[in-house]
Amino acid sequence: MPPKGRIEVDEKYCKGCELCVDACPQDVLGLAAERINAKGYHPAELIEAGCTGCGICTIVCPEAAITVYREVTKAQGNQ
Structure with missing residues (x-):
């Protein structure tokens, strides 16, 4: 079973540059088509x-707007 993760994007810093979208190996990131932030992105x-929860998106984000959380399962914790 692959690990599970989630991200939180601090929208006040995100400028919609799509670096995280391009870098995501799982292709699960995109830009919110129906929403814009205070800066218009x-x-x-x-x-x-x-x-x-690989963390690549947070590494490539120039604004440090992404926080990654990775779920630790019992099997992962015992290894």
Whole structure:
């Protein structure tokens, strides 16, 4: 079973540059088509399930707007 993760995007800092979208190996990130932030950008968001919490999106984000959370299962914690 692959690890599960989720992200939180601080929309006040996201400028919709799509670096995280391009870098996501699971292709589960996109820009919010129906929403814009205070600066007028479409912020990044999870568009489907499948995030593994790999953290690549947070590394490539120039604004440090993404926080990644990874679910630790009991099997992962015992290894």
